Amino acid sequence: MKNWILFIVTAVVVFLLGMLASSVINRKSEAKFAYVPKVEISENEPRNEVWGKNFPKEYQSYIQTLDTTFQSYQGGSKMIDLLEEDPRLVILWAGYGFSKDYNQGRGHYYAVEDLQNTLRTGGPKGKGDGPMPSTCWTCKSPDVPRLMNEHGVDEFYKGKWADKGSEVVDPIGCADCHDSKDMSLQVTRPALIEAFEEMGKDINQATHQEMRSLVCAQCHVEYYFNKNIPGKEGIPYLVFPWKNGMSSDDMEKYYDDIEFSDWTHKLSKAPMLKAQHPGYEVYLTGVHADRGVSCADCHMPYKTEGGQKFTDHKIQSPLNNVANSCQVCHRQEANKLIENVYTRQKKSTESRLKLEDALVKAHIEAKKAWDLGATEVQMKDILTDIRHAQWRWDYAAASHGGSFHSPVEIGRVISSGLDAAAEARIKLSRLLAVRI
Ligand code: HEC
Ligand code: HEC
Ligand code: HEC
Ligand code: HEC
Numbered sequence: 198m199k200n201w202i203l204f205i206v207t208a209v210v211v212f213l214l215g216m217l218a219s220s221v222i223n224r225k226s227e228a229k230f231a232y233v234p235k236v237e238i239s240e241n242e243p244r245n246e247v248w249g250k251n252f253p254k255e256y257q258s259y260i261q262t263l264d265t266t267f268q269s270y271q272g273g274s275k276m277i278d279l280l281e282e283d284p285r286l287v288i289l290w291a292g293y294g295f296s297k298d299y300n301q302g303r304g305h306y307y308a309v310e311d312l313q314n315t316l317r318t319g320g321p322k323g324k325g326d327g328p329m330p331s332t333c334w335t336c337k338s339p340d341v342p343r344l345m346n347e348h349g350v351d352e353f354y355k356g357k358w359a360d361k362g363s364e365v366v367d368p369i370g371c372a373d374c375h376d377s378k379d380m381s382l383q384v385t386r387p388a389l390i391e392a393f394e395e396m397g398k399d400i401n402q403a404t405h406q407e408m409r410s411l412v413c414a415q416c417h418v419e420y421y422f423n424k425n426i427p428g429k430e431g432i433p434y435l436v437f438p439w440k441n442g443m444s445s446d447d448m449e450k451y452y453d454d455i456e457f458s459d460w461t462h463k464l465s466k467a468p469m470l471k472a473q474h475p476g477y478e479v480y481l482t483g484v485h486a487d488r489g490v491s492c493a494d495c496h497m498p499y500k501t502e503g504g505q506k507f508t509d510h511k512i513q514s515p516l517n518n519v520a521n522s523c524q525v526c527h528r529q530e531a532n533k534l535i536e537n538v539y540t541r542q543k544k545s546t547e548s549r550l551k552l553e554d555a556l557v558k559a560h561i562e563a564k565k566a567w568d569l570g571a572t573e574v575q576m577k578d579i580l581t582d583i584r585h586a587q588w589r590w591d592y593a594a595a596s597h598g599g600s601f602h603s604p605v606e607i608g609r610v611i612s613s614g615l616d617a618a619a620e621a622r623i624k625l626s627r628l629l630a631v632r633i
Contacts, residue, residue: 224258238377241343245370248377254502259510262304269535270544272514272598274303275492288557289587292463293471302597304513305369308337313362330354330433331361335386337415339372340365342385350387354432374412382408392437409491410477417476417492417597419448421457443478445592445610449585458584465563472591479596483603491524496523509552538601545593545600548611552590555618559583562625573627582621589614 230516235250242248245383279299280286290296303311318439332354335341344364345353357590376383384390384400393400403411441447458468480486498521500509515522516538519531525533563579593599593607600607
């Protein structure tokens with residue numbers, strides 16, 4: 198009887214082990230065969246779902262950028278109307294498109310849709326007949342490298358963005374970051390390559406680890422449209438203003454030297470700069486960049502599914518996935534790490550809001566001075582101070598994640614902005630004292 202039981206138990210165990218072994222072998226072959234191409238991907242293929250046939254795991258995780266449920270203290274993927282949250286912004290951007298409509302960024306999958314919906318491009322009726330140039334599409338879609346290859350870069354930047362509406366349909370995806378031949382990372386946007394050349398660097402010399410950030414630096418950077426490039430006059434050519442360096446001071450000097458301004462402020466009449474999103478530039482000044490940690494390390498961590506390790510393409514706030522994003526390197530509890538992020542963000546928000554208040558007052562006081570008959574000569578320096586103060590405020594506010602990526606640098610930029618705003622207001626009070 199005992200032997201029979203032993204026999205049956207052994208038989209069951211052997212059977213189960215067999216099952217396990219065959220499952221392991223299946224998984225292994227699954228892992229191997231996942232990379233045998235099911236479809237041929239052409240050089241300019243913009244459709245993410247076509248790439249997805251060959252790389253289902255990466256595609257499935259990429260599709261999850263559709264998820265809009267996560268919200269953190271300052272980030273996340275929820276659609277938030279930032280103007281409603283902070284009406285002071287309407288004053289700061291008076292006379293410029295951002296004062297009409299400004300929402301928090303969402304996942305990459307929404308890039309084309311969100312640009313079409315924003316009042317900034319669509320005009321108040323949202324019909325997509327706004328004045329923005331087609332250069333605005335550059336950071337939204339893998340149709341961009343396709344169109345650039347097909348028609349040339351200058352041709353792409355020409356014209357109104359509404360004209361390209363039927364051509365730019367696929368949201369940010371595979372062809373933006375990958376070479377279809379071997380899936381290696383590639384830079385598809387000429388502006389980044391040209392910005393490196395301006396600095397006397399060759400982007401082809403970048404290491405693999407640097408490429409894991411440079412693919413993001415194609416879009417998460419400061420930029421402007423230069424309409425005065427010799428030989429390309431009139432074309433709003435996309436340029437990253439990095440010739441003097443990437444700090445707020447370097448880029449401010451760059452814009453001052455060419456007397457560039459995005460718009461004239463409606464109240465103060467200051468020649469204003471709108472910072473875009475100098476995310477990469479700020480990240481470079483932080484301790485993680487210094488230790489060689491890339492954007493992908495935190496925003497695209499490795500993930501394991503069915504025994505297969507792959508890169509999570511659900512690019513999002515890392516706070517929604519601290520285990521994979523941070524705890525690979527840090528041994529602290531998740532709550533502790535989140536708290537570390539929040540304290541940095543809260544402290545920098547505290548001083549950024551002080552700067553915001555000072556700027557609102559400066560714009561209104563400058564208007565008062567104009568109303569009382571101040572002259573252009575009297576106002577010149579004041580307007581330059583306002584321009585500089587708001588540029589620094591915006592550099593800090595718009596570099597999404599900046600107060601975590603590099604809290605010390607953001608602190609420095611805000612305090613230099615407070616300084617410029619105080620200068621403007623002292624000069625204004627002197628001027629107003631004489632006038633009244
Ligand atoms: C050490 C990890 C780390 C690195 C490296 C890193 N980030 Fe972040 N990033 C974060 C954290 C943490 C936040 C804050 C998220 C939040 O507030 O929910 C963040 C926020 C962001 C945000 C705003 C996200 C949101 O939900 O609002 C963007 C965009 C971003 N990072 C892009 C980048 C880019 C581009 C790079 C590289 C140039 C980079 N990050 C490098 C950790 C990192
Ligand atoms: C082709 C341009 C482009 C590239 C390349 C790109 N991004 Fe983005 N990213 C965007 C745009 C545009 C948005 C805002 C989308 C929206 O709100 O509709 C965005 C949004 C984000 C967000 C906010 C998502 C959320 O859920 O809050 C994060 C985080 C982010 N990007 C990180 C990265 C990282 C990390 C890389 C590199 C691995 C990268 N991006 C590469 C253009 C780009
Ligand atoms: C914003 C840039 C970006 C986009 C968009 C993107 N990838 Fe990736 N992808 C990366 C990075 C970064 C890695 C890590 C590469 C490395 O370290 O060698 C990666 C790795 C991969 C790999 C190698 C295997 C792995 O998982 O590590 C595959 C395959 C891949 N991606 C497929 C895709 C597909 C399919 C799409 C479109 C649905 C896509 N990627 C979109 C940046 C991107
Ligand atoms: C690839 C490794 C790596 C990843 C991933 C990583 N870190 Fe770090 N982190 C470091 C290193 C290295 C330092 C520098 C300190 C040191 O050398 O010990 C650091 C420093 C820090 C600091 C102190 C720096 C400061 O700003 O004062 C904080 C806070 C921090 N990390 C939080 C995070 C969070 C939150 C995440 C996830 C979103 C994260 N880290 C992801 C490696 C990493």
